[in-house]
Amino acid sequence: MKGKEVVVCAPPSREDLDEKVDSSRPTGRLAARNASSKYDFVKVKVWLGDNADHYYVLSRFLLSRMLTVTKIPNHVAIKIALELKKLLIDNSLLDVSQSDLEANLFKLMERRGYGEEYINRYKMMTRFHHQRVPLVILVCGTACSGKSTIATQLAQRLNLPNVLQTDMVYELLRTSTDAPLASTPVWARDFSSQEEFITEFCRECRIVRKGLAGDLKKAMKDGKPIIIEGIHLDPSIYLMDEENSALTNSVAKKEEVISVTVASENRNPTSSEKEIETDREATSTNPVEKVTDSLGSTSLCEDVLKSQGRALDDKDKKMTAVPKKDKSSAEQIIVPIVLKMAEFDHKALLEEWISTRTYGVAKDQEKVISNLKIIQDYLCSFESQGLTVVNISATTFPQTLDWLHSYLLQSIERGTSSASSGSNKSVN
Numbered sequence: 001m002k003g004k005e006v007v008v009c010a011p012p013s014r015e016d017l018d019e020k021v022d023s024s025r026p027t028g029r030l031a032a033r034n035a036s037s038k039y040d041f042v043k044v045k046v047w048l049g050d051n052a053d054h055y056y057v058l059s060r061f062l063l064s065r066m067l068t069v070t071k072i073p074n075h076v077a078i079k080i081a082l083e084l085k086k087l088l089i090d091n092s093l094l095d096v097s098q099s100d101l102e103a104n105l106f107k108l109m110e111r112r113g114y115g116e117e118y119i120n121r122y123k124m125m126t127r128f129h130h131q132r133v134p135l136v137i138l139v140c141g142t143a144c145s146g147k148s149t150i151a152t153q154l155a156q157r158l159n160l161p162n163v164l165q166t167d168m169v170y171e172l173l174r175t176s177t178d179a180p181l182a183s184t185p186v187w188a189r190d191f192s193s194q195e196e197f198i199t200e201f202c203r204e205c206r207i208v209r210k211g212l213a214g215d216l217k218k219a220m221k222d223g224k225p226i227i228i229e230g231i232h233l234d235p236s237i238y239l240m241d242e243e244n245s246a247l248t249n250s251v252a253k254k255e256e257v258i259s260v261t262v263a264s265e266n267r268n269p270t271s272s273e274k275e276i277e278t279d280r281e282a283t284s285t286n287p288v289e290k291v292t293d294s295l296g297s298t299s300l301c302e303d304v305l306k307s308q309g310r311a312l313d314d315k316d317k318k319m320t321a322v323p324k325k326d327k328s329s330a331e332q333i334i335v336p337i338v339l340k341m342a343e344f345d346h347k348a349l350l351e352e353w354i355s356t357r358t359y360g361v362a363k364d365q366e367k368v369i370s371n372l373k374i375i376q377d378y379l380c381s382f383e384s385q386g387l388t389v390v391n392i393s394a395t396t397f398p399q400t401l402d403w404l405h406s407y408l409l410q411s412i413e414r415g416t417s418s419a420s421s422g423s424n425k426s427v428n
Contacts, residue, residue, distance in 0.1 A: 039085045045095050052097065060085055063105075065159045070121035071405060072114055080108050121409060127416050132223025134332040135160075135415070136216065137408065138238060139229035140379050141339035142372045143187075144349040146392045150339060150404065151229035157405050158225075162215075166230025169211040170204070179207055187371035188364065197371060198378055205234035220332055231375070235336050235382045333415035335408060338379045338389045345393065 037060075044058040060081040067077035084105055088096060106119050128135075137160075139151045148165070155163045174181040182189070186204055191197040208230075218224045341349075350369050383389045388407070392400060 037082060037085070039082070039089055042085075042089050043094070044085065044088050046101050047095065047097050055095075058085065058088075058101070066122065066125065067109075068157065069125050069159050069409075070114075070118045071402075071409075072109075072118060076112060076114075080105070080112060083108050124409075124413050124416055128412055131416060133412070133415050134220045134223055135225040135412065136219050136238075136332070136334045137225075137227045138233050138235070138334070138336040139227065139339065140231075140233040140235060140336060142231055142346075142376045142379075144346065144353050145339040145341050145376075146397075147229040147231075147339055150392075150401065151227050153401050154404060154408065155227050157401075158408060160225045160227055162224065162226040164212070164215055164226060164228045166208050166212075166228065166232040169208050169230075170232055173207065173211045179211075181207060187375060188368050190367070194374055197374060201375060201378070202234050202236075205232050205237060208232040209234075209237050233336075235338070235379065235387055238334055238336055239382070239385065239387070331415055333411055335411045336382075336387055337404070338382070338387060339392050340376060340380060340389055341392045343373075 040060065045055045046058050047055045060078075063084070064074070064077040064081040067080060068074050072080070084101075087104060087108070088094070088101075093100075102122075106122075109115070109118055109122075137151075137154065139147045139154075141147045151163050155161070170181060173179040174183065181204060186197070186201050189200075191200065212228065215226055215228075219226045347369060350372065351365065354365050354368055380389050390400060390404065
């Protein structure tokens with residue numbers, strides 16, 4: 001017709017359909033709309049094993065969390081997961097093997113600039129979960145040093161759902177059992193000397209350690225990663241646990257060598273036994289044990305039974321025994337971290353924190369701050385033994401968190417590498 005034009009519109013593409021705003025939804029819910037996709041209604045089966053005996057349904061959410069662990073930003077990880085789902089569905093790949101899935105995923109990662117370094121991290125974390133390597137992250141520090149915040153953020157970044165607070169364990173033991181624990185915190189009490197104060201602090205840490213036995217057993221035996229944070233974490237206890245585990249493994253290896261030598265060459269193993277005994281003596285002369293030696297084998301159940309006037313029988317000993325690591329399990333990864341804050345900033349936070357506590361009387365404020373400073377110095381004294389001490393500041397918190405993320409990935413990589421080499425040796 002004269003004076004009128006006809007406009008021909010091209011059909012919308014798949015991307016346009018996916019990006020199109022639903023007119024039935026209000027514009028205020030754009031964030032909720034962007035969190036889902038029409039591709040989520042299509043299931044993609046990922047088959048496992050050489051014979052494809054088992055499968056799981058691909059989850060964009062879980063995949064994006066796995067990518068976040070490799071230090072890919074969260075918003076980019078979500079886009080990569082969606083692109084992978086689109087790619088598979090658009091090509092009618094509703095049944096795909098794990099290797100093919102990862103091959104396509106790695107191509108998408110490289111396309112966005114996350115190449116070999118991130119791909120290797122992804123493979124490393126996959127091995128970590130498949131091997132069920134025991135991982136225990138200890139976030140130590142005094143009050144108001146950022147322990148809870150750091151632990152929560154690391155759990156989110158590393159996709160670890162289990163975070164345990166020692167304060168909760170302390171209160172549970174104090175109120176639900178006959179454990180010798182006081183309602184007033186140790187740093188708010190009076191002591192005649194610093195040595196007496198540290199001794200009492202270490203005693204309470206050992207009792208809390210007994211309360212953590214069940215969770216630590218799950219971590220060591222079942223490969224269930226856990227982050228433990230709180231003030232009642234004495235690094236010497238967990239460092240000695242790690243040393244004892246390493247010593248047990250070395251003794252077992254030496255005994256294997258001895259038995260093989262006797263069978264093949266009929267050699268007397270006296271010299272090797274002397275080496276083992278020397279290792280044991282060297283381990284027992286730990287300078288950290290100056291304070292903790294006086295505590296002996298303090299046990300929660302032992303103290304409870306003594307207060308009830310009866311001795312520890314065989315049944316109780318079995319109950320209080322610290323679970324030993326299964327020989328067939330992978331090498332454990334124990335990562336203790338001590339958080340430290342600048343004295344001026346820490347004191348300002350402590351003054352505000354103490355004022356909200358029931359024991360926060362003005363005249364006791366200096367005493368509490370002094371006791372907490374003693375605990376911080378004690379925790380930082382383990383830096384000479386290889387313990388990681390991290391300086392916390394409000395201005396550099398994101399950088400510190402990013403550094404801790406990288407540090408833990410390196411620790412996991414070392415643990416998975418040793419576990420892989422150990423399994424290869426056992427096969428050979």
